[in-house]
Amino acid sequence: MKRREFITIALPILPTTAFLVSSCQPKSASQSETTDPCKDFSTVSENDLKTRKKLGYVDASPRAESQCGNCNLWLPPKDGKACGGCMLFKGPVQTAGYCTYWAPQSK
Amino acid sequence: MNASKNLLFFALVGLSWSCAHYTDPLTPDEALKSFTLSDDRLQIEVFAAEPHVLDPVEMVFDEEGNAFVVEMPDYPSKPEDGTLGGAIRLLRDTNQDGRIDSAIVFADNLSEATSVLPWEGGLLVAAAPDILFLKDTTGDYRADIREVLFTGFFANNSEAQITNLHYNVDNWIYASNCGQDGLVKFMRNPKLPPISVKGGDFRFRLDRGQFEIESSTGQFGMSVDDWGNRFFTENSLHIQHAPIAGRYLFRHPFLPSYDVALNISDHDPEMFQETPAPYWRQERTKRRNEQFAEAKLDRHEYAEDHFTGASGGTFYGGNLLPADYRGSVFTGEVAGNLIHRDIVQPLPNSPTFVAKRGEKEKTTEFLTSSDPWFRPAQLSVGPNGVLYVIDMYRQHIETPTAIPEDLKEEMDFFNGNKLGRIYQIVPKEAKLTHEAPKLRSKSSAELVALLAHPQQWWRLNAQRLLLERKDKSVLPAVTDLFLTHADARARLHAFFVLEGLNALTLSLIKKALADAQPDLRAYSLIEAEKWSELLPQLIEKTTDVSPKVSFQACLSLGQFTSPSVSNALAKALSQHVQDKWYRMGILSSEAGASFTLIEVLQREGFFDRMIPDKESFLNDFAHVVRARNRSGEVQRLALLLKKK
Numbered sequence: 001m002k003r004r005e006f007i008t009i010a011l012p013i014l015p016t017t018a019f020l021v022s023s024c025q026p027k028s029a030s031q032s033e034t035t036d037p038c039k040d041f042s043t044v045s046e047n048d049l050k051t052r053k054k055l056g057y058v059d060a061s062p063r064a065e066s067q068c069g070n071c072n073l074w075l076p077p078k079d080g081k082a083c084g085g086c087m088l089f090k091g092p093v094q095t096a097g098y099c100t101y102w103a104p105q106s107k
Numbered sequence: 108m109n110a111s112k113n114l115l116f117f118a119l120v121g122l123s124w125s126c127a128h129y130t131d132p133l134t135p136d137e138a139l140k141s142f143t144l145s146d147d148r149l150q151i152e153v154f155a156a157e158p159h160v161l162d163p164v165e166m167v168f169d170e171e172g173n174a175f176v177v178e179m180p181d182y183p184s185k186p187e188d189g190t191l192g193g194a195i196r197l198l199r200d201t202n203q204d205g206r207i208d209s210a211i212v213f214a215d216n217l218s219e220a221t222s223v224l225p226w227e228g229g230l231l232v233a234a235a236p237d238i239l240f241l242k243d244t245t246g247d248y249r250a251d252i253r254e255v256l257f258t259g260f261f262a263n264n265s266e267a268q269i270t271n272l273h274y275n276v277d278n279w280i281y282a283s284n285c286g287q288d289g290l291v292k293f294m295r296n297p298k299l300p301p302i303s304v305k306g307g308d309f310r311f312r313l314d315r316g317q318f319e320i321e322s323s324t325g326q327f328g329m330s331v332d333d334w335g336n337r338f339f340t341e342n343s344l345h346i347q348h349a350p351i352a353g354r355y356l357f358r359h360p361f362l363p364s365y366d367v368a369l370n371i372s373d374h375d376p377e378m379f380q381e382t383p384a385p386y387w388r389q390e391r392t393k394r395r396n397e398q399f400a401e402a403k404l405d406r407h408e409y410a411e412d413h414f415t416g417a418s419g420g421t422f423y424g425g426n427l428l429p430a431d432y433r434g435s436v437f438t439g440e441v442a443g444n445l446i447h448r449d450i451v452q453p454l455p456n457s458p459t460f461v462a463k464r465g466e467k468e469k470t471t472e473f474l475t476s477s478d479p480w481f482r483p484a485q486l487s488v489g490p491n492g493v494l495y496v497i498d499m500y501r502q503h504i505e506t507p508t509a510i511p512e513d514l515k516e517e518m519d520f521f522n523g524n525k526l527g528r529i530y531q532i533v534p535k536e537a538k539l540t541h542e543a544p545k546l547r548s549k550s551s552a553e554l555v556a557l558l559a560h561p562q563q564w565w566r567l568n569a570q571r572l573l574l575e576r577k578d579k580s581v582l583p584a585v586t587d588l589f590l591t592h593a594d595a596r597a598r599l600h601a602f603f604v605l606e607g608l609n610a611l612t613l614s615l616i617k618k619a620l621a622d623a624q625p626d627l628r629a630y631s632l633i634e635a636e637k638w639s640e641l642l643p644q645l646i647e648k649t650t651d652v653s654p655k656v657s658f659q660a661c662l663s664l665g666q667f668t669s670p671s672v673s674n675a676l677a678k679a680l681s682q683h684v685q686d687k688w689y690r691m692g693i694l695s696s697e698a699g700a701s702f703t704l705i706e707v708l709q710r711e712g713f714f715d716r717m718i719p720d721k722e723s724f725l726n727d728f729a730h731v732v733r734a735r736n737r738s739g740e741v742q743r744l745a746l747l748l749k750k751k
Contacts (some may be wrong), residue, residue: 010131010734011743027618040661047114051508053263053505054261054508055264055506055508055509056261056264056267056287058288061325062286062287062288062305062306062366063306063366064288064364064366065366065368066286066324066366071407072406073395075402075404076402076404087398088508088509089396089508089530097381100263100264100267100285100287100506101506101509103342103343103415104343105406106376106406106407106408106409106413107406107407
């Protein structure tokens, strides 16, 4: 790779960690909880909400490299859907989320 | 087993929960027959069993030789009535026959205690959300002092909470936190601001009132080798290492990644179990794999023969087992009902390690059982060099919420909570000593001599007691041990006794910097950070032949900010750019993430021939520049890189 090529690639890199996103990019109105389908639990049963809590689910993983998005139990968003799911409980799951049951993906 | 013992056993077990899918428990002596050891020079024996021990998850020996066991009957969920079953028991072998025949409850009513560490005549106890100090002051072996030292740890999942307390050779106490979120407060000095342990583990020094996040993310099991290197266990990942310590990794908040947990196994994920997967796991895995296929995901889950419940990694620092086992790391696998062994070796060109199978264990395990109740949650090494196996002995070990409701109908997750076994693995024909160490009755001079003991347990406990006593009369003898002893391990312990007693001088650190043993040189670099006059020696060590030393020199140099530091770090980066840890470690410091460093690299022609590893460093450097958002730096970087 030449230097010029590198500059065009490296410099526009956006911070990836959650704290940087939150500190550099203030939330827009469109991201507010009221309209975010990934925070809509209206169709989720009480039991599934309890399961989620028992497993220590959080929207933002405390461990940057261990997130729902790279967990073996992660179900990616289906066509047209904004958020994914989990095999352990019903309801929306954030790609950057985490629970104590996290396991690396295997093939 | 005689009739009365039979009656006692079945009384303890209560109703038989037998059903088509799950077996009943075995007696301790029957369970012995279920074991297969890969080495016929060794044998396994019962050391303790119910009713003396129930649901054990850890056993440690204090300086007197007392065996304390942590019991976790509240696994996998606390009773809804608010009672707490967690306890710590002192096990007694009153007739000195090598088998426990009585027990005293040292402490009970504990919330999820999972680990203890002997300390100042009592025990430190990891019991989420706290780390406690418990002590008996009346001589009845019942704790009558209960002090909360730290509080604020995550406490919502008993499989991922503060645990694994270890006193290390560097005088710090380490604990695993599994990376969980928590704001931790030190109750002995409540004016200090709480610290976040999110994303890391924890370490502290009570002698200096220090506490901080550590960079690893251990779950249940921490093995600490003769040199203080820590390896940690985490479910599917049975042995990991964190090459960059937290005090360096978290120096600034602009790195693109803070993940330093490295899986060092060269043989993952395969294990060789003797038991078939339990029905619930087979069925759940079948369903999950169907879901993967349905969602067209290129993923697969394995119900057996793949690590999933690795637990209790333990370094063997004893000398009772044959020489080929010294330095091994033993790890339980509670799902596979086996004990796995790793031989851990430093890599020749990187500051980390590789864990390999033994030659005789390429297609088998150190120990397997045909009993699906065998749950080797933890291991322990005694003062006599015996390798102990801590067997929780439960019908099921799994987070109930992770099992489909229909499969749980025939499962009792507490079946076995009145049982528990501890086994000892010893060489056949071994003549075991049951004499208690009684270190408290030894003079300080005798403790100094024990710093050179061939077994890790003695060296560490002698060091700990010398620091506890604060007896400065030992300084000449300890200094002499450090300067003259042929065993580098003895020199290392002496070095840290001097450190703990605030007796490390400039000349002693210089001596350590020149030691033949790389780990000792690396530790001396950490101490050298406190002496600005040693900066030239720190710079010199960036070219040390040992990656352990040259890497530590890069990390330590990052504590300084003079231009000569960026120069030295740039040279080190040029030499080691293909190693991820050097790139990350250098970038973790102010000097390593400075434009001075980039300018030096530019002058040295670093960018003339780009390779992927250089691009990776530049990507990360650019990330830091953007994240810290200092005025004009982005433009400066662009200009710098455009220069011919």
